[in-house]
Amino acid sequence: MKLKLKLGTYQVFFVGVVMGLGAALVQAYFSAQPPEAYGISFIGHPNDLFAWITNRVAGTEWPIRDAFLVYPVLTVGGVFIGSFAAAYRNGELKLREGPVRKKFLAVIFGFLIANLGLLWGSCPIRTSLMVSYGSIIAIVALASIAFGVVLAIIYIRIRAYRGVHEEVKQ
Amino acid sequence: MIATIATLALGILIGYMGQRTKFCTISGIRDYIMLKDTFRFKGILGLIAGGAVGYVAFHFIGGDIPNFPLGMDITSPGILIAGIVGSIGMGFFSVFAEGCPFRQHVMAAVQTLLKTCLI
Numbered sequence: 498m499k500l501k502l503k504l505g506t507y508q509v510f511f512v513g514v515v516m517g518l519g520a521a522l523v524q525a526y527f528s529a530q531p532p533e534a535y536g537i538s539f540i541g542h543p544n545d546l547f548a549w550i551t552n553r554v555a556g557t558e559w560p561i562r563d564a565f566l567v568y569p570v571l572t573v574g575g576v577f578i579g580s581f582a583a584a585y586r587n588g589e590l591k592l593r594e595g596p597v598r599k600k601f602l603a604v605i606f607g608f609l610i611a612n613l614g615l616l617w618g619s620c621p622i623r624t625s626l627m628v629s630y631g632s633i634i635a636i637v638a639l640a641s642i643a644f645g646v647v648l649a650i651i652y653i654r655i656r657a658y659r660g661v662h663e664e665v666k667q
Numbered sequence: 668m669i670a671t672i673a674t675l676a677l678g679i680l681i682g683y684m685g686q687r688t689k690f691c692t693i694s695g696i697r698d699y700i701m702l703k704d705t706f707r708f709k710g711i712l713g714l715i716a717g718g719a720v721g722y723v724a725f726h727f728i729g730g731d732i733p734n735f736p737l738g739m740d741i742t743s744p745g746i747l748i749a750g751i752v753g754s755i756g757m758g759f760f761s762v763f764a765e766g767c768p769f770r771q772h773v774m775a776a777v778q779t780l781l782k783t784c785l786i
Contacts, residue, residue: 506706509695512684513713514720519677521721525730527673533734534718536677539768568671575678576769577776580686582679584777587687606764607771610757617753620768621692621761624754625711629718631736634747638754645758646696653762 520626529564534630538623540614542572681769686777691770693761 520536523529529536541562548559549569564570584590614620619627619635621642627635684690692714695707726732741747761767766774 507709509688509690509707510709510713510716512681512688512690513710513715514717515684516681516690517714517717517719518721519680521718521725521730521732523670523673523677525721525725525732527669528731529670529674530731530733533737534722536674537681539772542674543768564670568668571671571675572678573772575675575680576682576685576772577678579679579682579684580773580776581682583683583686589686590777603764606760609760610764610768610771613753613756613760614768615753617750617757621711621757622714622767622769625692625714626718627737629715629722631738633737633739634741634750635737637747638750641751641754642693642758643696643700645755645760646693646762647700648755649759649762650697650701 516622517626517629521629529570531563534623534626534632535562535564537572537626539573539620540611541619541623542570543611544615545570546573682773682776685769685773689770690773691766693758693767694765694770696758697762 516537520534523536524534535541545561545565546569548557548561549565551557552559552561562570581590617624617638619638621639624635624638624642628639688710689707690710691707692711695710698704698706699708722732722735726735764771
């Protein structure tokens with residue numbers, strides 16, 4: 498029997514709720530802390546995993562969050578397995594070009610996002626979780642992320658506007 | 668050890684669901700501002716709602732939720748400035764990379780060579 502949940506446009510909301518509850522659960526009962534609201538983080542967890550691996554393999558002494566000193570954090574591996582399985586099951590598994598046209602730009606954007614994320618210390622998901630945790634600075638950070646998105650939209654619109662005008666001139 | 672297994676299990680669950688629904692925080696904000704489309708924006712609302720319910724519920728039934736609520740956790744102006752600059756930059760460049768770090772991971776696992784480069 499195939500169980501299907503009919504959520505309509507609220508399916509993304511449902512995924513968000515599952516993420517929030519899951520993050521709270523792994524913190525409360527599975528020791529995924531400190532720091533607080535660290536159940537899911539796609540800046541912090543890859544950072545800890547990378548540091549854990551290089552500390553073991555190359556003998557470095559990069560800092561790792563207390564919860565994952567002995568055994569590594571595997572959220573990233575889990576997401577890879579989960580999304581790979583979902584794509585395979587639904588026939589969507591194929592290699593294709595990314596949305597970033599130039600390869601070097603993909604590398605630069607990745608570098609900038611990771612480093613700016615580390616400057617704040619969280620990805621947008623953990624920032625939202627910290628808002629749930631009652632953090633004032635996380636509210637400021639989430640508003641700042643939204644402001645950054647607005648700036649990017651303005652930049653895209655200016656570029657598009659100039660492009661149209663140049664075409665009209667020609 | 669238990670935290671490792673828990674994060675792996677949670678990762679598999681959210682990876683599967685994230686791939687099916689195209690969950691993305693940055694695209695949610697972008698679509699809402701640009702197109703007034705709330706489909707993906709509901710994901711952030713769900714995340715905040717789910718987190719709030721989870722933290723409050725587990726706090727009251729005896730789960731390990733320390734320092735809840737965090738409140739005014741701004742310890743120095745430097746941290747506040749770093750947070751603002753980092754967040755604005757992350758939001759700005761994530762739009763050009765077509766997604767938040769979670770979405771980048773999902774896309775790298777599924778389909779995109781360039782996303783692997785990006786991660």
